[in-house]
Amino acid sequence: MTFLVNYLVLGEAGLATARRLQAELGGVIHGYGKRVQGANIRPFDDVAATLRNCFAAGQPLIALCAAGIVIRHLAPVLSGKHDDAPVLALAEDGSAIVPLLGGHHGGNDLARRLGKVLNTAPAITTASDTAFAIALDEPPAGWRLANPLDMKAFVSELRAGVAVRIEGEAAWLHASALPQADDGTLRITIADAPLLGDGRHLVYHRQILALGVGCERGVEQEELIGLINETLTAENLSPLSLAGIFSLDLKTDETAIHAAAAHFDIPARFFDVAALLAQESRLANPSDAVKAEVGVSGVAEAAALAAADSGGGALAVEKRKSQRATCAIARADDIIDPAVLGAARGHLAIVGIGPGRADWRTGAAEAAMRQADIIVGYGLYLDLIADLTADKDCRAYNLGEEEARVATAIEMAASGQNVALVSSGDAGVFAMGALAHELLDRDDTPGHWDRISLELLPGISAMQAAALRVGAPLGHDFCAISLSDLLTPREVILRRIVAAAASDFVIAFYNPVSKRRRDLLALARDLLLRHRPEDTPVILARNLGRANEMVTALPLSELQVDDVDMLTLVMVGSSETRARLRGDGSWSVYTPRGYAAKQTVLTKEA
Template identity: 55%
Template sequence: MGIEASPGIPVVVVLTETAARIGRRVASEISGELHGAASRVTSADLHFGSAKEHVQALFSAGRPIVAVMASGALIRLLAPLLSDKQTEPPVLAVAEDGSCVVPLLGGHHGANDLARSIAAAFGAHAAITTAGDLKFGVALDQPPEGYVLANPDAAKAVMAELVAGTGVRLDASSATWLTQSRLSFEQEARVTLTVTDQQKTAGELELVYHPKTLVLGMGCERHAKPEEAIALAEEALAKGGFARESLAAICSIDLKADETALHAVAAHFGVPARFFTAATLEAEAPRLANPSEVVFAEVGCHGVAEGAALAAVGQAGALAVEKIKSRGATAAIAQAPDVVDPRTLGRARGTLFVVGIGPGSDDWRSPEVSRMVSSSTDLVGYSLYLDLLGPLGDGKVRHDFDLGKEEARVVHAMELAGQGRTVALVCSGDAGIYAMATLVFELFDKGGITDGANRIEVQVSPGISALQAAAARIGAPLGHDFCTISLSDLLTPWEHIQRRVKAAGEGDFVIAFYNPVSMKRRTQLAYARDELLKYRPATTPVILATNLGREGEHVRTVPLGELNVDDVDMLTVVVVGSSESRTVTTGDGKTWVYTPRGYSGKADTGMKGSEA
């Protein structure tokens, strides 16, 4: 998951703690992940065993690789996989002292730019050897942001002609990245560089570039069909004869920020979706070709599709395709005189990542959670949990909350996301187990948040819970049916907790007790012990696990009959075995706890499906 889930995010690979010191700085500079050798690197977003297998897996998955190691060693690791220059991801080697950055592969797929960025940040030398970059000061097969090369397969032949001394003819109204290069421009030349937002079939020795100068404005009914919206968008492009590669963004009114159909269109074209307020769209009313009083009565502006497209391209832009309609959607296209940066348009649909960081240690934090935190602009959580992120939290806006402010914490996170930001709501353990994920959805259900917060995207990522951590440290006490019960009566009436403890005792479940005690609350755990002694032996093993996965970790077992409340604190999870739970001591003298399912007693112990 840590490899394939984030194809565009660079990975900084380090094999030693010395390399990790500069690797962390590189990862922070390029918004990448730090992957370290498990045997030598203490802290990383992801640890690996075999450097060869891991680097090859990253390369095969298309992940950009920045390795703080010798170039020769990196080349030997990847040599068996080298085959197609056009599909190779960027691969760079960085000297351990940070003095030199060498793009080895994928120079025109981002490696050269990464090298320049890293070198500039560290005052290092970027050892770029690509012929086009050196001779002409431009990489024709890697145009700058905002331009797309439509026929990259022709770049090799064109570059060969230019390096051999052939002149070039430029067919473009504006492309300063080409006119300011050291290319030799001639009115009549064999090689042609064309910059156009129109559909075009390239001729022999011609490269066609599509500038992102178009914005597609769209409106739609609630729950419009994605396939209908996509078909309408394609129709609008075809009507103008436009190349889909020149599309910079999909824009609409902010009331539609959570509309699946619009996001399906954005995904179809591989561009961002951005949203404007009704007031912003109404400011475009004088420029609309098809103003509508009906639309104004509904949403507060005289046109969504045309208004959004025009708002995006600004006063210098113009409507290129007037509004067209399908049964449940509208579309229009506006054209800007220069490349459009979608990040400057309106706002994005906000995203809320609800993440569980486990006990807080790097080793027990999932790569998915690390990726979500890395891609966030803001972090919201209890101060201790945010501190546990360490370097992963660097460069993020922190919003610290005290314990007891749970609802305020969640509302704040949702409202930040409602402003178009990418927010990580950080929980310990698993976000869905006695944590904040439940409150997020309760607020969606019951209200108490603004309309913007109601339209955010939410992703919940699992973490290692105290229940799982305690079980793993002591063996396999959860090998058969189990349940969890919180002994805190702050939110749950004590009589309900008593009923659940009794039912779990009668059902002979292994029980994990969360919130077993607090500074003022000392009697609930004693009640649970005494109640369970009615249903299982006094010798039943009880696991007391404190500070799991962190400094000061302490895991021990006691018999149920000897469980002392004073041995438990607020950082301890208590796991009580069932009547079937057993202890076993291995040859090294360590005692483990397990709850058998009866496999060893069966003649045929083959397991099927989820039983395994």
């Protein structure tokens, strides 16, 4: 099981324990800012909000503090035991481990792992674990419980001393401390066929069936799911015995296949042609037409056999057809582990991390980075998210290597990995989002690249952060212009500046200068002075959200190139933008939208 662990540390005494665990289990350390200092720590000030946010993320939470603190703050947001993520209270010195929530959703297993690292026996209190050394509602990988809602009644009978009869082979059950008897009143059945249990009868299924599918491009998900259901019903097989849905890699981005995987709560995995060709001699229904189309004589049967092959599998259900889809089922002698078969559909999340501060990142962006197998980015940006990357495979690139950076991220995603490509600010604003879409759109793009799943996750842009640091200069119409002439001709940049100046937009200038380019900002200033007053407010924002942040305002006529560097965003107000220093020395820069004029009109009408 992979844990994306959050450690909540309230004092320096718990930090050493958290780092010890992080070295073994990975994860992110959240430190109470007033007391916990150090590298790669996510600071927070509000204990209750941080506890609730971590819990809401659905990831394991280890709180190095008193259990009562956790209970008081999480109690108002609890919904039900079947939805709880693991939450553990851990003594700061590691001497006590108490699973509080989600014990049978990984919490007890996590407690045992902590116990091994810290040489401490966890205080596990869930009924079946303590009485019978087994978690009946959390079976081992490859097993599915058919009737979890009957578990409470079943365990109550067990605790009352009622014996259980186990029907079928299940070493993990036989080796437990359950009160077993051949004539037991309670029953546990290992079944292949659909079987209803009850409060005295639990039903488990081994995931030994491999579902192979083929389909035409764009088939409706209802057709494929309907075909699978009809096949299972006709063959008296339980969907809980399915280990995965398998197909040819050409179908990696087929929406219906992923919808079917989600419907049956199983993973989708994809084989290359060579893997399916190895099964051709075993196909019951080979097709020359299919081979001419995709290179193998049958996708559904071959994929099912390839998935079950390592377990000595054989075809259990020959190919069945609907109008635009096929399916077949192979049975293995042992449980099938889909994680080692073929490849998953790779995923690329292009993530905006904001200007720099950890608490300016969006929850979706952080979740994507935590879930990623690999994180790719410019070295400085990776440094800014060091609190999230302690256990990650990070690939750092230099400035000027943008295309190589994006191409590498796409290729790794296309190999089946979950990849996060990070950009500062917002991923779609002068960042990697556009380049990724461009590379996928080129005529020479490798075909397998376009089969990945792709999402862009928003971040706070530099112009948003700069504006809000001084007030609301973006309160009326605005635009953003990059002064970098590496990819855009200078004459195009100057034409856009003139148009924006004439239109009286507030303008955010990105990439205002570089080591070799020092003149475009001065040209922009001079062009703007033809259209707006000399005292037009200009905001200079450098290293936003970082330790050495600098934000100031000055008149347009005083803007000097030497006051600006590559890490500075320059924002020039419109002719309506106002700036004033408040009594506490802070700036109030804003662009009115016209409410005063509207109020004047309303007053006259009254």
